Amino acid sequence: MNSEFFWLRYLNFEEKVVKLTEYIAFNDEQKTVYSPYIADLIIQIGVEIEALSKEVFRKYGGQWDSDSYPQFDKDCLSYLEQSLSISKKIVNIANPLIEFSSSKLYPFKGFNYTGARAKNWKKAYMALRHN
Template sequence: MVNLYWPVYKSIEHEIAELSSKIHFDDEQLSVYSVKISELLIRCAVEIESISKDLYFKNGGQKANDKDLFFDTDCLEFLEHRWLLSKKKVIVSAPDFYFINDENRILTPLKKANKRGSSGADWAKAYQAVKHNRSQDLKRGNIKNLLRATAALFLLNLYYRDDVFDLLNIKHDNFSHRFSNLFSVKVHEFKGDTV
């Protein structure tokens, strides 16, 4: 199967890295917003919608692929039950991002992503706001929401890639730097045949 998602993710990641050379990414700058940040947020969310549907079907989802199949309440909900996506953490590890607060460094970007409306993830609410009323809600197209949406897309891409690793022969700290210049994930050490 051809992976159409990974090159798009890498392109978005590259654009965010370029943006960070113009804006100092730190805890104080998370509310910085712009049309460019909003555009990147929208592109991330569109990719999340599409990849979540592909993952849904790839992993046994049975609902018809029509206008009644929703990426959040159907696809991400199905994937939540399979993989506990809401518990998966992404570490912001770009060397030129200067976040100190754990809430900005260690993200759970798919927490509440399977919900809709006011119960949903903040990045998803921001996406809907800037998509439908950009002039009024431009402030929601900010660095904080962009990074969380991009982290969600990163995680879904890792699942889509479906790579297999021999964890006994790699360091048990952080190997995902092979995949992203912005994010890392931590691998939990396997301690034998414990059930």
């Protein structure tokens, strides 16, 4: 897949999240809000993170045992951390409708944690996907 495909998918998700701000206040008090629409977004975005991490893993020369498929977090993201320091990459929230206490997110910081220490997005994605 080419990068244009992933960029268009990203823009689509960004539009959906911004549209969601019409219905839910994006602030610290609302972090635990649940809706089936948000659950679907978490799954869709998680699938994209998996696909993109595997694509970039291959592009940057990641190798894996031919008897198994690389796992996005254990294999791909770990390799991308070594190659690209993804845990240090920052997402700056610039939309005035999104008012979290921090306007900077590090979505891959601690990506390799499991259980209670796992990133909230990863825990939510895995729970929705597997349960």
